[in-house]
Amino acid sequence: MDSVHPDIDESLPMNDPDEDAEVDNGRSAPQPRVYRRSISLSRIDPDAVKVMRRLNRNGYTAYLVGGGVRDLLLDRQPKDFDVATSARPEEVRRLFRNCRVIGRRFRLAHILFGAGKIIETATFRRDPMQAFEVAEGEFAEEMEEAGRLTPAPKDRGDDVDLLIRHDNVFGEPHEDAIRRDFTINGLFYDIQNEEVIDYVGGVPDLRRHLVRTIGDPDVRIREDPVRILRAIKFSARLDLGIDPSLYDAMVEHRSDLERAARPRVLEEVLRLLRGGAAHRSLWLAWDTGVLSIILPELASFLDDDAPGADLLWGRLDGIDRRFSRGRLPRDAVLVAALLEGPLSEWMEDARDPSRAFEEFFGEVGVRLAVPRRMKDCARSIVVAQKRLRTGKLGTLPRRDFFGDAATLHALDCEAEGRPVPDWAADPDVVEDAGDLGGHRRRRRRRRRG
Numbered sequence: 001m002d003s004v005h006p007d008i009d010e011s012l013p014m015n016d017p018d019e020d021a022e023v024d025n026g027r028s029a030p031q032p033r034v035y036r037r038s039i040s041l042s043r044i045d046p047d048a049v050k051v052m053r054r055l056n057r058n059g060y061t062a063y064l065v066g067g068g069v070r071d072l073l074l075d076r077q078p079k080d081f082d083v084a085t086s087a088r089p090e091e092v093r094r095l096f097r098n099c100r101v102i103g104r105r106f107r108l109a110h111i112l113f114g115a116g117k118i119i120e121t122a123t124f125r126r127d128p129m130q131a132f133e134v135a136e137g138e139f140a141e142e143m144e145e146a147g148r149l150t151p152a153p154k155d156r157g158d159d160v161d162l163l164i165r166h167d168n169v170f171g172e173p174h175e176d177a178i179r180r181d182f183t184i185n186g187l188f189y190d191i192q193n194e195e196v197i198d199y200v201g202g203v204p205d206l207r208r209h210l211v212r213t214i215g216d217p218d219v220r221i222r223e224d225p226v227r228i229l230r231a232i233k234f235s236a237r238l239d240l241g242i243d244p245s246l247y248d249a250m251v252e253h254r255s256d257l258e259r260a261a262r263p264r265v266l267e268e269v270l271r272l273l274r275g276g277a278a279h280r281s282l283w284l285a286w287d288t289g290v291l292s293i294i295l296p297e298l299a300s301f302l303d304d305d306a307p308g309a310d311l312l313w314g315r316l317d318g319i320d321r322r323f324s325r326g327r328l329p330r331d332a333v334l335v336a337a338l339l340e341g342p343l344s345e346w347m348e349d350a351r352d353p354s355r356a357f358e359e360f361f362g363e364v365g366v367r368l369a370v371p372r373r374m375k376d377c378a379r380s381i382v383v384a385q386k387r388l389r390t391g392k393l394g395t396l397p398r399r400d401f402f403g404d405a406a407t408l409h410a411l412d413c414e415a416e417g418r419p420v421p422d423w424a425a426d427p428d429v430v431e432d433a434g435d436l437g438g439h440r441r442r443r444r445r446r447r448r449g
Contacts, residue, residue, distance in 0.1 A: 029172055029174055030149060030174055032173075032174065032177075032197045032199045033197075033198045033201075033203070034195050035198065035203055036194065037073070037189075037194060037196045038194045039072050039191075044068075044072070044081060044191070045081040045119070047111075047117060047119055048068075048081035048119050051083050051096070051119050051121060052064065052083055053191070055083075055085050055087055055095065056192055058087075058095060060085050060086045062084070062085040062086075062087070062121075063084050063085075063173070063188035064081060064189040065122075066180070066186075066187075067079075067185060068080060068081045068082060069188065069189045069196065070206070070238075072189070073196070073203075073206055074206065082119075082120045082122070083119060083120070083121040083122070084123075084173070084176060084188065085121060085124070086123070086124060086173075087121075088123055088170065089101045089109045089123060093109060096109075096111050098113065099111045099112070106125075108122040109122070123170050124170065124171050124172055124176040125171050125176050125179060126170070126175030126179060127151075128169050148200060149174060149178050149199045149200055149214075151214065151215035151220075173188065173199070174199045177199040177200050177214070178199065178214055178215070181214065181224070181230060182211055182212060182214065182227075182230070182234065183202040183214055184202050184240075186200040186214055187200075187202040208241075209240045209241055210243055211235050211240050211241065211243060211246065212243040213243075213246055213249075217249035218249045218252070220249075221249050221250065221253045222253060222256060225254075225256035225259060225260045226257070226260050226268055228250045228253070228257060228288075228290055229257075229268035229269065229271075229272065229285075229290070229294075232250075232284045232288070232290065233268065233271055233275060233281060235280075236275070236281040236284055237275045237276065250290065251289060254288065254290045254293050255293055257293050257294060262367065262369035263369045265294060265368055266369055266370060269294060269295075270331055270334060270335075273334040273338065274323070274328060274331075276320055276324060277320065278316040278320050278323075278334075279320060282316060283313075286299060286302055294367070294368070295338075295339070297363075297364065298312075298339060298341070298342055300342075301342040306341065306342075307345075308345075309341055311341065311412070311416065312341055312415075314411075314414060314415025314416070315340070315411045315412065316337070318337075318415065319334065319411065329408075332377035332381065333378075333407050335370070335374065335378050336378045336381050336382050336404075336408050337408055339364070339378075340382060340385075340408070340412075343360055344382075344385075353383045353386070361378075361379070377404065380401040381404045381405035381408050382408070384401070384402075384405040385405065385408065385412070388405060388409045388424070389409070391421065397423070406427035407424070407427065410424040
């Protein structure tokens with residue numbers, strides 16, 4: 001679990017919202033709550049700053065948006081710096097020679113810099129089917145929510161299909177804010193005026209350390225069930241609580257994940273494992289019953305308290321430690337570490353371990369659209385574990401998958417409280433006199449991804 005976040009009330013000196021700002025319940029563009037906040041430009045990617053400044057100089061609105069703003073306010077270093085602007089994609093391309101416009105139905109600009117860096121620059125968007133409401137009244141004032149925009153209610157009957165299938169269209173900043181998933185992801189930062197712009201109540205929720213949807217959680221999850229996994233990710237990775245109404249909606253609508261695009265579900269599962277909070281992420285997925293939908297094989301294994309079930313949490317702790325050291329295993333290792341318990345139970349005493357793996361993994365691979373290359377690598381490293389446990393490596397160090405198999409073995413040793421062999425602690429440099437003729441073999445260090 002992450003350390004305690006800084007107190008937002010102290011670390012984020014803010015002014016009162018603009019006293020002249022007025023709202024009119026959607027008849028015209030509402031005024032946001034604006035908070036004075038000077039964020040050192042040294043903490044923002046210099047190329048993102050260049051993009052915003054050039055857009056501003058040419059008369060366009062341009063803000064840092066989304067997770068980058070959230071992480072800066074939580075005193076964390078953002079991974080990505082995305083820009084939202086009033087400029088259309090073709091207008092962005094005219095300003096930047098190093099720009100390419102991508103997307104067929106909804107176009108956005110990728111501005112390219114050295115070392116493969118991309119600053120994604122998107123035009124403000126809106127949901128053409130969505131109006132908005134503004135929180136008003138004495139209760140809203142007491143809860144610091146006056147002026148908070150939320151999507152206007154939709155017909156939410158159980159027989160109504162709310163799944164979003166159509167692309168959004170260009171819009172205004174407030175429309176762009178309310179189409180986002182959670183309030184903490186709906187913030188803009190204006191580097192010109194050093195202001196946090198908040199249409200959706202994201203700053204009060206950061207103060208409360210709370211993940212909350214923008215609007216009715218039942219509707220927002222039915223629109224996009226993958227938001228369930230994203231809520232788990234943000235709660236675990238940022239050490240935030242989940243709003244009770246959102247938690248209830250996650251439990252009630254967890255089966256809707258079966259309707260979500262399978263590659264998106266897989267990518268979000270991998271993000272749960274890659275973000276440095278794999279243990280807490282998977283515990284939340286299990287606790288909410290989400291795991292029983294996306295990986296019922298693993299959920300049943302944990303529910304039954306099968307032998308070795310507790311080792312899963314030790315392997316996840318090991319993954320989190322490697323993340324903190326900047327040595328995160330490859331995705332195939334993450335998948336293998338996640339499923340090794342039920343896989344080992346299934347493959348026990350199998351005459352053909354590879355065939356047994358395929359039998360077990362068949363439904364998993366279809367349910368999550370696991371790429372064949374990832375599945376084949378996971379099979380190789382899981383099947384190798386029985387041999388690695390004997391310590392007789394034979395020709396395994398010469399195989400392409402040996403480093404990944406050794407990493408999984410090291411995770412098992414740590415979970416069981418056993419010493420990690422030298423060849424598993426650093427599989428890129430292997431020395432085994434018995435099996436390799438007494439010569440130290442230095443393996444080429446592979447890029448980890």
